[in-house]
Amino acid sequence: MAEKTQHPKCTGSQKKPPRNAAAKILDMASRGVSKAGIARGVGASPKLLNVWLDQYPKLREAFDEGREREHGELFGALYDSAKDGNVTAAIFLLKTRHGYREGDQGDLANRVSVEFKLPGPMKLEDFGRVIEGDDHGND
Numbered sequence: 001m002a003e004k005t006q007h008p009k010c011t012g013s014q015k016k017p018p019r020n021a022a023a024k025i026l027d028m029a030s031r032g033v034s035k036a037g038i039a040r041g042v043g044a045s046p047k048l049l050n051v052w053l054d055q056y057p058k059l060r061e062a063f064d065e066g067r068e069r070e071h072g073e074l075f076g077a078l079y080d081s082a083k084d085g086n087v088t089a090a091i092f093l094l095k096t097r098h099g100y101r102e103g104d105q106g107d108l109a110n111r112v113s114v115e116f117k118l119p120g121p122m123k124l125e126d127f128g129r130v131i132e133g134d135d136h137g138n139d
Contacts, residue, residue, distance in 0.1 A: 017052045018042060022062040029066025030073075038063070 018024075021042045028038045039049035053060045082089035094100035119130065 017044070017056060017059060021052070022058050025059055026062040026066045029063050030069040031066075032070050 024042050025038055028041050033041065035049065036046045039046045042049065044052065053063055078089050078093065082093055091100075119127070122130075
């Protein structure tokens, strides 16, 4: 059976987040503020912020939406930079989004396979017959 996550006990004014917490969290998360910074912005400790994110779905949604907005803006800027000729940005996008690896030609490389068949142990006379071509598979 899964264990419940233990959260620190909240007392006094810390029991509930402020009324405008969702808007503040959304704004700060969308600007890339760290979780510790967001906690300070809403007057909580990082541990308490985690409790609130677990207990209040609206706050979790605001946090996730903010991070998604930040991601979209950063990706858009990087993509635009790559389209404008920034080779480093283009390579980064190829590697992270499309699995490109430098030097990896995958299925495009010519591959040569060489197989050596070595005989098993045999007497010197038998080996001599194999070399001379006199052995026709007779044991």
